[in-house]
Amino acid sequence: xxxxxxxxxxxxxxxxxxxxxxxxxxxxxxxxxxxxxxxxxxxxxxxxxxxxxxxxxxxxxxxxxxxxxxxxxxxxxxxxxxxxxxxxxxxxxxxxxxxxxxxxxxxxxxxxxxxxxx
Amino acid sequence: xxxxxxxxxxxxxxxxxxxxxxxxxxxxxxxxxxxxxxxxxxxxxxxxxxxxxxxxxxxxxxxxxxxxxxxxxxxxxxxxxxxxxxxxxxxxxxxxxxxxxxxxxxxxxxx
Numbered sequence: 001x002x003x004x005x006x007x008x009x010x011x012x013x014x015x016x017x018x019x020x021x022x023x024x025x026x027x028x029x030x031x032x033x034x035x036x037x038x039x040x041x042x043x044x045x046x047x048x049x050x051x052x053x054x055x056x057x058x059x060x061x062x063x064x065x066x067x068x069x070x071x072x073x074x075x076x077x078x079x080x081x082x083x084x085x086x087x088x089x090x091x092x093x094x095x096x097x098x099x100x101x102x103x104x105x106x107x108x109x110x111x112x113x114x115x116x117x118x
Numbered sequence: 119x120x121x122x123x124x125x126x127x128x129x130x131x132x133x134x135x136x137x138x139x140x141x142x143x144x145x146x147x148x149x150x151x152x153x154x155x156x157x158x159x160x161x162x163x164x165x166x167x168x169x170x171x172x173x174x175x176x177x178x179x180x181x182x183x184x185x186x187x188x189x190x191x192x193x194x195x196x197x198x199x200x201x202x203x204x205x206x207x208x209x210x211x212x213x214x215x216x217x218x219x220x221x222x223x224x225x226x227x228x229x
Contacts, residue, residue: 042221045216105150107217111160
């Protein structure tokens with residue numbers, strides 16, 4: 001079975017440009033997560049969706065960041081305008097619902113998008 | 119206090135050694151626990167879930183101590199290929215399937 005698919009794998013662009021990252025979750029998974037990873041801050045949750053609905057976006061750093069999930073098989077994370085401090089690896093992950101309210105299903109990660117803003 | 123805390127390491131061990139990592143978590147109501155492995159410039163991958171009674175998968179043993187709110191990972195007979203960062207993961211505060219990742223412990227196995 002295909003895993004979580006992210007594109008592009010690498011993105012280099014100049015500050016001020018719009019950046020769009022894409023993710024296709026594992027088929028049948030109803031949770032989708034966007035993370036950002038840097039050396040300084042580790043792995044940070046930005047936003048997550050359940051059944052295509054954003055549940056918690058408290059990790060989104062600024063209004064320059066937005067995420068959508070128009071259907072069960074596609075999500076985007078957009079940065080507009082981009083800044084050098086947005087340089088990081090952005091991961092998308094998906095999972096099945098857990099059992100009960102607490103959830104106990106592991107998340108499966110895509111290969112990530114390595115973003116560099118010059 | 120961070121929700122999930124780990125010693126960042128690095129742990130430098132020779133091949134064949136036994137090495138143990140600990141992790142502490144702050145939310146006493148947490149129900150789900152995992153160890154993930156992340157290789158350099160790669161995505162995190164699930165290594166194993168951690169069950170209340172402890173569980174073993176080959177050379178890897180995971181333990182959970184709810185009273186003290188810590189999780190451990192023991193690796194026996196270390197291989198060069200075990201060199202990676204090991205992330206302690208706990209289900210987050212609140213409902214849903216949100217997980218909280220520790221900062222990771224880096225392991226380097228030397229010949």
